[in-house]
Every structure is written in structure tokens, then in C-alpha cells.
Amino acid sequence: MAYISNEIINEIRNRTDIVEVVSKYVNLTKKGKNYIGVCPFHDDHSPSMSVSPEKQIFTCFSCGATGNVFTFVADFEKISFIQAVQLLGEKAGINISNSDKLVDNKKDDYFEIYELANKFYQNSLFTSLGKNAVEYLENRKISKDTIKKFGIGLSIQKVSLTDYLVNKKYSIQKLNDIGLTNDNGKDVFINRIMFPIYDLSGNPVAFSGRIYNTKDTSKYVNTKETDKFKKGKILYNYHIAKEHLKKNDTVIIMEGQMDVIRASTVGINNCIATMGTALTRDHRNVLKNMADNIILCFDGDTAGEKATLSAIELLLDTGVNIRIVRLPDNMDPDEYILKEGKDAFLRQIDLAVSVIEYKMEILKKDKNLGDARDISNYINSAIKEIANEKDDIVVELNLKKIATNFNVEYETIRKKYDDFKTKNRVIKKEEIKVKKTYDRYRKAENNLIYYMLKSSTVLNMVEKRVGYFPTKNIRDLSNEIIYYFHKYGIINVADFISYISFSDELLGTLKDILAMNIKEDFQVEEIEDYIFVISEYYKKKKIDELTKMMKEEKDPLKQAKILGEIMEIRGVRKDDTRN
Ligand SMILES: [Zn+2]
Structure with missing residues (x-):
């Protein structure tokens, strides 16, 4: 098991800005001193998550997700806390794998090997053996700058990547596992133009190799799927497109990497592509956090149309604004830009249509719109589509459009629409907020923990006066906070989260408390009240026990004695009971 000291973890956290990291995954907007995002x-349909640059933590006030930069990356990428520390450590320039403070038997050199392979292929392209390939690329109007920008390289039969990597002391088995070497110990990619594929964080994790001067049954060969390269999760060019979104909150989705590369040659950098698969739910979750606007720009053929419809289906309920580009003559974006140029393509982007408009166009296919029966069928199916729209104005405009286009009275269309809506009334699903409710004791405990993390005064008060918290997790958490404070002399919540990340239970308890949205400031009197409530808890518990004992007791003398004890706990002096 990996062990990384707290000092190293805190150092990485200090060198990492949570706002910067989270905004790689989620679109953030500044609001007051915090940032908010979906x-x-x-x-989530409206931004419920807040990221605090000051505290370096994030909190969702709807579902209660909260934590520091490591837990965010761990939860988002579905990796362990330690893996998240390693990932961010590499980015912060702290190489934990080489640190003697790390004892990790399963050191993973996947990224390291891919970096080397990536450089190896890139260097090969500009050797004398790469002349044909460079010519081929230049003929296809891929300039040297573009080659550099996308890290395009070349695999050459005479120069073996496998030999090169084995010389660097990587085992054939490892190279085979990560998809660079085949079962015979030879290179997987031979004589292909190599396109590196990066994961969402920008690490090279695979290649796509394209033939360029031979005939081959497969134009492109991709690295086999590995634990770090899953086609259903990767979006080509994501890490670069993300950087270009700040100015232009729109991402353009295309079918192939060549489309994305071509678009960048005319200065459009906010494009991504799937790896030859349809959009998946994993893609959807990334995309809905990436931008507020998505433009689908798939190939102009029937397959592209099918892909567009299924992407719309998948993205429709994300709340993202979707528009669709329809390229003419079965062209893909690569071909279109090559043939028609930058301005024509930008015009296509500007002309991108809404989902309703797109579907209404698609519905016209295979219909004879000179025939009254076909027109009626068309209008009925168009109304069904329009009924999915939430914006009344969009609905009305589209109904009017149908009326004008087919020369039917607007009232007739409107009535048809209203009838359809009444028959198919959709019950709106209210977002269920998961808010835990606590009794007054637990509330006092939560508040005390929260302020202990903020103030050494509260911490001292609790240490001196609350010997024992009633709830076990709170008790353990309090002990950890006190221990941490005495050890480091200060408590930083973001670092404390790392510190207790070894225990899911403690981390869970702390997350619940952080997500409660407890107010920042406190008065000492409030703290006194909470401590009083906790002491009341023990009194009540003791009194309950004694009352039970008294009821079971037969001897009146003993009963009286117990009653005396109860009175004493209640704060009533024995002398007073005589009155
Ligand atoms: Zn949430």
C-alpha cells in the first residue's frame, strides 16, 4: 500500500489551486469570493457547487458533496485518494514515485512510458525516414505548427519503440499490458502516422495510428483499451479545448480527431471528438460540466445523423443548450473546411440550429410535403417534438413557423398542440434534496466540530469542558482534531481533510458537517450553549437510566435514594425536596 507523508500531501496541496483543478472538470463562474458551478x-441542473479559493475546499449545497482538491479528483476520476495525490503531485512537480517517503510496490509508470513513446514517435517524424510522412501531411495541409501542437509523430518499422523502451528497463510484459507491444514482443504500430491521445487531465494514455502511403484494411488503429484508456471516457482534445472555453463558453463535438485538428488549423480550438464511439453517459457527465453550450458537428451522412440524434437524446436533460450543424453533401468537418475554407465553416457554426429545428427537418425526410395526408402526419410528429420544449416562446415561434410553412391557421396548430400537451401532461420531477436532519444534541456536536476547525479558542473550550461527545464518529473526529492541532499548532481544513482521508467514516462525518452550510462567524455564548446542550445530553441519559431503575425498584427506601440522585443531577438540592 502506498504511504505518502502528510507533509508531502500538504506541500502538493499548497502548490495546487483547487479552483484551477476543478475548472478543468467543471465550468466555474466567480461569485463573490467563491466560484460556483454545476x-x-x-x-445538477443549476449551479449548486461552491469552490472556495480561500479555504481550498468545495461544497455542494444540494447533495452534500464536499472535500479538498484530492477528494474532488478522486471522486470525479473514480480513483483512490492516494492516486489523486500522485496525479496532482506530478502536476505540481513533486514526483512522489521517486520520493523515499513513498513506499509503493505497485509504482505505476504508465504515463512515464507514454511520455517517452510520444517523444520517440515525434522525433521519428522529422528524421530522413519520416520524409514521406511529412510530405503526406503537408499535402493534406497539416503544417509543422499543427504537427507540433497535436504531438503528431510517426512509427517506423526500422526503428523499434519496443527496443527503445526495453533499453530504458521497461519490461516487455508491461509494454504489452499498456498496448504498445504485441504478444510477439513487436511494436503494435508500424509505419503509421501517430496521434497521441490524452486523458482528461492531459496525460498521454494511447495512440491512434493512421496509414499514409499503403493500402490497409484499417485506416486507423487505436491502442487497445487499458485501465487508463477507455474509449467511453476519453474525449479527444478535451484538455486543450477546455483551455479555450473561457472566452467562448461553447464546445463543439465532432466525430474524428482529424476534424478537430483541421478545425484548429483555421483557429477553432474549442473542438473535441469521441474515439470512434457514440457518446456515452461518462462523456455526458464530463460534457455537462464543461460548457453551457454544445454544438454537435458530426459528419453529414446518415451515420452522422444517427449519431446526432442519439447524442441529443443523451444530452437533452443536462440543461446544456444544444445546437446542431448539418454539413452538406455527406461531408465531414475535415473535408468541409479543406474544400470550403474557414469563413464558410464559421458560417455553418453560426447557422447551427436548435434541437427542435433539427428534428423538424429530419422529420421531413421520406415525406411528400405536397400531399395533405403527409403534411398532417408531419405536423403531428412535429408537435410531439415541440412539446418537449420548456421555453414557451420557442414553442410559440415553432408553432407559428409550421402554420406559415404549411399555410394552416395558427389557432388550429395551437389547439392541436394544447390537446397533445393535456393528454401527455408530464409530471415534473422535483429534485430531491438530500438534507439530513439532526436532533439538538447532534446539532450541537456538529457545530462544535465545525468551529473547532476554525478557532483554537473553541478547540480549547471543547478539550477542557467536553470530555466525551455522545456520537462515536464525532468523538473520534474531535480526538483527531485535537491531536492534529497539538501536533501542527494550526488547523487548515483542506489539509485536515487529507489527514483523515484514511478513514471513510471520519471523512464522511466531516463531509456531512461541512455540507451543512454552518455560518462562518460565531459568538462565544453560542459555543457555551452547545457545550451546555452536550452536558444536558449526559444528564438526560443518566436520568433516564435512574428513572428506569427507580421504577423497577421495590424497596421504597432505595427508591427514595434514587430519586434523590435524579434530583441532584437535575440541579435541585436535596434540602429543597422537602418543600
Ligand atoms: Zn451535488
Whole structure:
């Protein structure tokens, strides 16, 4: 098991800005001193997640997800806490794998090997053996700058990547596992133009190799799926497109990497592509957090149309604004830009249509719109589509459009629409807020823990006066906070989260408390009240026990004695009971 000291973890956290990291995954907007965005941990439609640059933590006030930069990356990427520390450590320039403070038998050199392979292929392209390939690329109007920008390289039969990596002391088995070497110990990619594929964080994790001067049954060969390269999760060019979104909150989705590369040659950098698969739910979760606007720009053929419809289906309920580009003559974006140029393509982007408009166009296919019966069928199916729209104005405009286009009275269309809506009234699903309710004791405990993390005064008060918290997790958490404070002299919540990350239970308890949205400031009197409530808890518990004993007791003398004890706990002096 990996062990990384707290000092190293805190150092990485100090060198990492949570706002910067989270905004790689989620679109953030500044609001006051915090940043807000759509929460990736529940089906969020309005921004519920707040990221605090000051505290370096994030909190979702709808589902209660909260934590520091490590837990965010761990939860988002579905990796362990330690893996998240390693990932961010590499980015912060702290190489934990080489640190003697790390004892990790299963050191993973996947990224390291891919970095080397990536450089190896890139260098090969500009050797004398790469002349044909460079010519091929230049003929296809891929300039040297573009080659550099996308890290395009070349695999050459005469120069073996496997030999090169084995010389660097990587085992054939490892190279085979990660998809660079085949079962015969030879390179997987031979004589292909190599396109590196990066994961969402920008690490090279696979290659796509394209033939360029031979005939081959497969134009493209991709690295086999590995634990780090899953086609259903990867979006080509994500890490670069993300950087270009700040100015332009729109992401353009295309079918192939060549489309994305081509678009960048005319200065459009906010494009991504799937790896030859349809969009998946994993893609959807990334996309809904990436931008507020998505433009689908798939190939102009029937397959592209099918892909567009299924992407719309998948993205429709994310709340993202979707528009669709329809390229003419079965062209893909690569071909279209090559043939028609930058301005024509930008015009296509500007002309992108809404989902309703797109579907209404698609519905016209295979219909004879000179025939009254076909027109009626068309209008009925168009109304069904329009009924999915939430914006009344969009609905009305589209109904009017149908009326004008087919020369039917607007009232007639409107009535048809209203009838359809009444028959198919959709019950709106209210987002269920998961808010835990606590009794007054637990509330006092939660508040005390929260302020202990903020103030050494509260911490001292609790240490001196609350010997024992009633709830076990709170008790353990309090002990950890006190221990941490005495050890480091200060408590930083973001670092404390790392510190207790070894225990899911403690981390869970702390997360619940952080997500309660407890107010920042407190008065000492409030703290006194909470401590009083906790002491009341023990009194009540003791009194309950004694009352039970008294009821079971037969001897009146003993009963009286117990009653005396109860009175004493209640704060009533024995002398007073005589009155
Ligand atoms: Zn949430």
C-alpha cells in the first residue's frame, strides 16, 4: 500500500489551486469570493457547487458533496485518494514515485512510458525516414505548427519503440499490458502516422495510428483499451479545448480527431471528438460540466445523423443548450473546411440550429410535403417534438413557423398542440434534496466540530469542558482534531481533510458537517450553549437510566435514594425536596 507523508500531501496541496483543478472538470463562474458551478456528483441542473479559493475546499449545497482538491479528483476520476495525490503531485512537480517517503510496490509508470513513446514517435517524424510522412501531411495541409501542437509523430518499422523502451528497463510484459507491444514482443504500430491521445487531465494514455502511403484494411488503429484508456471516457482534445472555453463558453463535438485538428488549423480550438464511439453517459457527465453550450458537428451522412440524434437524446436533460450543424453533401468537418475554407465553416457554426429545428427537418425526410395526408402526419410528429420544449416562446415561434410553412391557421396548430400537451401532461420531477436532519444534541456536536476547525479558542473550550461527545464518529473526529492541532499548532481544513482521508467514516462525518452550510462567524455564548446542550445530553441519559431503575425498584427506601440522585443531577438540592 502506498504511504505518502502528510507533509508531502500538504506541500502538493499548497502548490495546487483547487479552483484551477476543478475548472478543468467543471465550468466555474466567480461569485463573490467563491466560484460556483454545476455539481458533478449529482444530477445538477443549476449551479449548486461552491469552490472556495480561500479555504481550498468545495461544497455542494444540494447533495452534500464536499472535500479538498484530492477528494474532488478522486471522486470525479473514480480513483483512490492516494492516486489523486500522485496525479496532482506530478502536476505540481513533486514526483512522489521517486520520493523515499513513498513506499509503493505497485509504482505505476504508465504515463512515464507514454511520455517517452510520444517523444520517440515525434522525433521519428522529422528524421530522413519520416520524409514521406511529412510530405503526406503537408499535402493534406497539416503544417509543422499543427504537427507540433497535436504531438503528431510517426512509427517506423526500422526503428523499434519496443527496443527503445526495453533499453530504458521497461519490461516487455508491461509494454504489452499498456498496448504498445504485441504478444510477439513487436511494436503494435508500424509505419503509421501517430496521434497521441490524452486523458482528461492531459496525460498521454494511447495512440491512434493512421496509414499514409499503403493500402490497409484499417485506416486507423487505436491502442487497445487499458485501465487508463477507455474509449467511453476519453474525449479527444478535451484538455486543450477546455483551455479555450473561457472566452467562448461553447464546445463543439465532432466525430474524428482529424476534424478537430483541421478545425484548429483555421483557429477553432474549442473542438473535441469521441474515439470512434457514440457518446456515452461518462462523456455526458464530463460534457455537462464543461460548457453551457454544445454544438454537435458530426459528419453529414446518415451515420452522422444517427449519431446526432442519439447524442441529443443523451444530452437533452443536462440543461446544456444544444445546437446542431448539418454539413452538406455527406461531408465531414475535415473535408468541409479543406474544400470550403474557414469563413464558410464559421458560417455553418453560426447557422447551427436548435434541437427542435433539427428534428423538424429530419422529420421531413421520406415525406411528400405536397400531399395533405403527409403534411398532417408531419405536423403531428412535429408537435410531439415541440412539446418537449420548456421555453414557451420557442414553442410559440415553432408553432407559428409550421402554420406559415404549411399555410394552416395558427389557432388550429395551437389547439392541436394544447390537446397533445393535456393528454401527455408530464409530471415534473422535483429534485430531491438530500438534507439530513439532526436532533439538538447532534446539532450541537456538529457545530462544535465545525468551529473547532476554525478557532483554537473553541478547540480549547471543547478539550477542557467536553470530555466525551455522545456520537462515536464525532468523538473520534474531535480526538483527531485535537491531536492534529497539538501536533501542527494550526488547523487548515483542506489539509485536515487529507489527514483523515484514511478513514471513510471520519471523512464522511466531516463531509456531512461541512455540507451543512454552518455560518462562518460565531459568538462565544453560542459555543457555551452547545457545550451546555452536550452536558444536558449526559444528564438526560443518566436520568433516564435512574428513572428506569427507580421504577423497577421495590424497596421504597432505595427508591427514595434514587430519586434523590435524579434530583441532584437535575440541579435541585436535596434540602429543597422537602418543600
Ligand atoms: Zn451535488
